[in-house]
Amino acid sequence: MSTKKPIRIGMIGTGLMGRIHSNGYNQVPHFFPEQQHTPVLQVVCSRNEASVKAFAEQWGYAAYETDWRAVIARDDVDAIDICTPNDTHAEIAIAAAEAGKMILCEKPLARTVAEGMRMVEAVEKAGVANTVWYNYRRVPAVTLAKQIVDSGKLGKIFHYRANFLQDWTINADLPQGGTALWRLDADAAGSGVTGDLLAHCIDTAMWLNGSIIDVSAMTETFVKERMHQLTGKVQPVGIDDACLFHCHFENGSLGLFEATRYARGHKALYTFEINGEHASIRWDLHDMNRMEYFDHTDESTVRGWRSILVTDGDQPYMNRWWIPGTSIGYEHTFTHQVADFMKSLDDGTPCAPTFRDALETQKVCEAVLKSARSRSWQDTGAEAMGG
Ligand SMILES: NC(=O)c1ccc[n+]([C@@H]2O[C@H](COP(=O)([O-])OP(=O)(O)OC[C@H]3O[C@@H](n4cnc5c(N)ncnc54)[C@H](O)[C@@H]3O)[C@@H](O)[C@H]2O)c1
Numbered sequence: 001m002s003t004k005k006p007i008r009i010g011m012i013g014t015g016l017m018g019r020i021h022s023n024g025y026n027q028v029p030h031f032f033p034e035q036q037h038t039p040v041l042q043v044v045c046s047r048n049e050a051s052v053k054a055f056a057e058q059w060g061y062a063a064y065e066t067d068w069r070a071v072i073a074r075d076d077v078d079a080i081d082i083c084t085p086n087d088t089h090a091e092i093a094i095a096a097a098e099a100g101k102m103i104l105c106e107k108p109l110a111r112t113v114a115e116g117m118r119m120v121e122a123v124e125k126a127g128v129a130n131t132v133w134y135n136y137r138r139v140p141a142v143t144l145a146k147q148i149v150d151s152g153k154l155g156k157i158f159h160y161r162a163n164f165l166q167d168w169t170i171n172a173d174l175p176q177g178g179t180a181l182w183r184l185d186a187d188a189a190g191s192g193v194t195g196d197l198l199a200h201c202i203d204t205a206m207w208l209n210g211s212i213i214d215v216s217a218m219t220e221t222f223v224k225e226r227m228h229q230l231t232g233k234v235q236p237v238g239i240d241d242a243c244l245f246h247c248h249f250e251n252g253s254l255g256l257f258e259a260t261r262y263a264r265g266h267k268a269l270y271t272f273e274i275n276g277e278h279a280s281i282r283w284d285l286h287d288m289n290r291m292e293y294f295d296h297t298d299e300s301t302v303r304g305w306r307s308i309l310v311t312d313g314d315q316p317y318m319n320r321w322w323i324p325g326t327s328i329g330y331e332h333t334f335t336h337q338v339a340d341f342m343k344s345l346d347d348g349t350p351c352a353p354t355f356r357d358a359l360e361t362q363k364v365c366e367a368v369l370k371s372a373r374s375r376s377w378q379d380t381g382a383e384a385m386g387g
Helices: 016-031 049-059 068-073 086-098 113-126 140-151 193-209 330-347 355-374
Strands: 005-012 037-045 063-065 079-082 102-105 130-132 157-165 212-220 225-227 234-236 242-249 254-260 269-276 279-284 290-295 305-309
Touching: 005 016, 005 068, 005 330, 016 037, 016 049, 016 330, 037 049, 037 068, 037 330, 049 063, 063 068, 068 086, 079 086, 086 102, 086 113, 102 355, 113 355, 130 330, 130 355, 140 193, 140 279, 140 290, 157 193, 193 212, 193 242, 193 254, 193 269, 193 355, 212 355, 242 355
Parallel strands: 005 037, 005 079, 037 063, 079 102, 102 130, 157 254
Antiparallel strands: 157 269, 212 242, 225 234, 242 254, 269 279, 279 290, 290 305
C-alpha cells in the first residue's frame, strides 16, 4: 500500500490555466516520485455543467461542481487551486482559507493591494499553506540566473530591464469583458498590462534583484471604447493597454520596464537583462532554455557573451527531464511549481512566492498605476520577498 500523502485538489476554472495546472498535477508523481505529498485530481469546477463534466473526464478528475462554494464545502478536498479571472481571487481565497484549505492562487494575487492584504490576513490567520503561480521563477534558466546573482558573481548591480510585449488587442473591434476577453475589462482584471504582464516582470525582478522602492510610470489606453460582451453596450475601456515605468531598487540599481499589447509582431516577448559590475545576464522567453551570460573576468582575448543551453542535469530542475541538449517548455514551469509546493509540504516550509510575497508585487503594480495617473514618483512600500 502507498505511504504517500494525497493532496486532493479542488480546481476552480477550466480555461488556459485550468488546463496547464491539470497537466502539472498529472506529471508530478511521474517526474518527482520521491515526494511524500502527491497531488490527486479530486474536483474541478466551472459554471457550465456540460463543459466542466467533459473537462473532468478529459483530465481525470474524480468529480465536478458548477459552484466554487460547493468545492470549498467538500470534505474530500485539501487544496483549492484558483484559476479564475482576477476579480474572483479574493472571495474564493478568503472562503477557502476560512474552511482550512491550502490555496494555490493564480497571479496577480488580486486586483488591488487592499484585496491582497485581506487575502494575506486570511491565509496567515488560518495557517494554511499558500502559493501564487508566478511560474517564470521556475524556468530552469531563470532559476539559474537567481543562483548566479545570489552567488555574487555579478558584483554590484547597476541595471535591471524587462519587457513583456504582445500584439493581440490592436483590433479596435475586439469586444471587452466575458469569456476569453475579461482581461480587457477593468472590473474583472483590475488593470491591463500592469497586472497581467508587468506583474510577472516585477515578481521575477524583485526575486532576482531585491525590492523596488519607488516608481515613475506612464500608461496609455489606445482604444478608448469597446463593446462589452456581457451588456452589448459600447463602454469606456478602463485598462492600461501599455505601461512603461522606471524605478529604483533598494540595492541602488535602476530599473526599466515596458509592457504592451500593441507591439505588432510580438506574441509574448518576455525578456530581462541584468548588468552588474563584473557580469551581465539576459534571458528571453522565446528561447527559454537559453541563458546569456557575459563575464568580464574572462580572459580578455576570448571574452564575449556566452549562450548557455540550460538542459544539463546539474542545472536547475533538468535532472528530472530528458537528456542534455533536449529542451523543455512553458508547461514544465507549472509542473515545477506543483512539485515545489508538494516538496514544501514534505519539508514543512513555505512555497515561494507566498501570498505575502505576491502582495509586494501588488504594491509595486498599484504604485505604478498611481504614478501614471498622478504623473509623479510614487514610493511602493514594497519589502523584500522570501524564497
Ligand atoms: N501564470 C501565468 O503565466 C498565467 C497565464 C495566464 C493566466 N494567468 C492567470 O490565471 C487566471 C485565469 O486566467 P486564464 O487565462 O486561465 O483565464 P480563462 O479565461 O482561460 O479561464 C477562466 C476560467 O474561469 C472560469 N470562471 C470564471 N468565473 C468563474 C466562477 N465564478 N466560478 C467558476 N469558474 C469561473 C471560466 O469559466 C474559465 O473556465 C487569471 O488570474 C490570470 O491572470 C496566469
